[in-house]
Amino acid sequence: MMSETRFHDMADGRRIAFRKTGGAGPTPVFLPGYMSDMAGGKATAVFEWARANGRACLLLDYSGCGMSDGDFAEGTLSRWREEVLALVEAETEGPLILVGSSMGGWLMLLCALALPQRIAGLVGIAAAPDFTEWGYGDGQKAMLAAGETVFEDNAYGYDPTPTHPGFWRDGEAQRLLDADIPLTCPVRLLHGQDDVDVPWEIALRLSAALRSDDVQLTLIKDGDHRLSRDGDIALLLRIVAALSQDNPR
DSSP: OOOOOEEEEOTTSOEEEEEEEOOBSSEEEEEOOTTOOTTSHHHHHHHHHHHHTTBOEEEEOOTTSTTSOSOGGGOOHHHHHHHHHHHHHHHOOSOEEEEEETHHHHHHHHHHHHOGGGEEEEEEESOOTTHHHHSSOHHHHHHHHTTOOEEEOOTTSSSOEEEOHHHHHHHHTTOOTTSOBOOOSOEEEEEETTOSSSOTHHHHHHHHHBOOSOEEEEEETTOOSSOOSHHHHHHHHHHHHHHHHHSOO
16 A cells, blocks of 8 residues: 655645655655656556565656646656655655656656766666657657647547647757766666657667666567566566665665
8 A cells, every 4th residue: 555645845836746655775766757647557566665675765746747736738857857856855865766767767867967976776667868859750849849739649548648849848958868978877777679659779879878887778579668567567676676785775
């Protein structure tokens, strides 16, 4: 059973929903994907693993997502990074293991760059850095640049998925893959080769861009984008556990 949802008040009035459990570090912090939240299967599994093993863990919903206040249309990587960093500062201490799913994998990198001294490891699940660049066609980019919202079919729900121009512009300013990413911590990347949303070649680009020599990429031949099957989650938990053992506290 999950811990009670609590709220962190940002200086500008944003109320960010989070759940945490206490225990030994390093603390896994789960960063959901685009339009996702902390109630997802992977986030829940990491949280329950932490609690069962006496480990600290932090989950959160970005503003405009899940149980947090706000309008999703105002969401940007910069805004959500600010929220993650505020929660980490207020609710955790010591080393962190950032676990990022899809867009959360991009946000994971941006947060790690802001807190390099606290990062014990990174775990990217179908990480999607720079998707504002490779994830849209020229026509869609022209619409976004002109201030229009782009809607795409949503394989995971009934309503189409929006990309708002503010998110896209901010994302274009946060691109990482075309330069050295100055992170030297252990990095573990999981990617399904049947992922129709984020090409697995993105994981290769990310691995090459990272300065760290301790980067391991696991390709799952029949894995999809979500990597939420029992075997996928078991693999994720083994990786989080191994990073935690390598960095006991």
